[in-house]
């Protein structure tokens with residue numbers, strides 16, 4: 267080895283030892299008679315000292331070192347007179363007796379430091395330099411530790427890690443597939459997996475019983491903020507289980523991660539029906555770090571000639587505790603916020619519960635103090651509270667109030683990154699109406715089992731059929747989701763029929779799975795967690811990009827390797843892809 271130890275290992279105990287270190291030049295200071303070099307590697311930073319009186323040539327070489335030069339330096343560990351107690355090696359330095367430049371470096375385009383002067387684009391173009399920085403590398407270390415923890419937990423429970431193919435056939439799961447042309451089968455394409463869904467189910471038919479994989483998945487979606495075209499799932503499947511078993515097993519996984527990685531004892535994860543989540547939070551992924559549940563007011567407010575409320579399907583509000591001091595200006599800001607096109611509400615109604623117990627509303631013309639006291643009872647409001655109310659069509663107004671609730675949560679400091687609140691959301695609808703195509707889509711995916719007691723509704727009220735499907739939500743972010751699967755050919759065929767597949771289409775696309783169900787498919791179910799998202803939450807980051815070593819930018823580009831890129835005509839010809847379409 268070129269070194270005897272790392273740049274993070276030496277301390278006062280090592281005084282007098284002869285050592286050799288390798289690393290990158292972080293910083294150098296030339297004080298005339300003495301030159302100090304900070305040498306950095308993955309493990310830390312150590313100060314090297316060169317003394318003109320001891321060795322002039324060596325000192326002169328040291329002066330030529332530029333930032334990020336790679337060097338090998340040997341010497342003796344000595345106590346520092348000027349100690350830096352902020353770093354583990356800060357009490358010592360190395361008196362250098364030999365120095366070798368292993369490789370020079372151009373001046374890096376941005377500071378390799380915890381706080382860098384590099385903008386996003388530059389950092390991504392030179393991501394390998396960005397990854398030298400502690401915060402970025404620490405995210406990768408965290409990710410590694412989480413992956414190991416996941417493997418240990420699942421391995422101990424007899425899960426087998428199986429790799430499934432990356433060149434597959436399209437599985438419709440809502441998003442567009444990335445496709446890969448096949449040279450050997452002209453005119454035909456593979457698809458990259460959106461998830462290993464069908465393969466993990468086939469592994470259950472094969473009797474693997476418990477499967478997992480930390481696996482890349484690919485979705486060709488229009489890039490919304492913080493989506494990556496390729497991302498990683500912790501993908502899992504189990505046989506001979508019921509929903510309850512999946513919930514317990516994977517709640518265990520998440521709690522183990524919190525314990526091992528963050529030292530946090532996550533309490534038992536509460537459960538909520540999808541319908542309740544929508545009613546109380548207007549979202550299937552409520553942020554439960556704070557309460558502020560919706561209160562529906564239809565019964566109290568109708569019949570008072572206030573047109574906005576009279577015409578609304580739903581009048582619903584939230585109690586922003588302690589916000590009665592909000593000024594006119596702040597309320598105007600909130601009104602602006604909900605009127606933005608992304609949210610699209612028409613107006614905000616509010617009341618202040620004053621310190622003296624009186625109530626002042628924006629609709630005093632229509633509701634007297636007695637009426638308003640009834641509202642106060644419904645909201646359980648106390649002096650000092652601010653109540654915000656929206657009205658409109660049910661689904662829309664719930665969505666809008668969800669946004670307002672999150673905004674108020676943020677404004678009132680209720681969404682601390684270091685507080686964690688997990689939730690299971692259960693009993694999702696099986697189907698979702700899609701306006702654009704004018705038909706039902708599978709809300710989770712077409713392999714999800716309807717609740718047996720709801721199957722009869724498939725013909726009459728398809729939208730009311732509930733699925734054995736569940737999501738895990740942490741701090742308002744969906745971190746995982748799964749379902750109990752259909753394992754019976756007839757039911758699977760019925761499902762495809764309801765999703766608008768002809769018999770032939772269903773057979774062509776999923777015949778392999780339905781055929782497999784005829785050879786002794788066990789009851790089974792599973793779940794997949796978004797590993798990048800989980801890592802970013804654990805790291806306290808807003809973006810998943812920061813926990814991915816080589817991420818793509820918001821246009822789906824890797825600016826470092828410059829991909830996607832064109833390919834030459836010869837390649838196109840071999841793939842039988844026409845070039846005149848551009």
Ligand code: ASP
Nearest residue numbers: 461463748749792793794
């Ligand atoms: N394959 C599903 C997904 O990617 C997860 C599951 O049902 O296990 O969302």
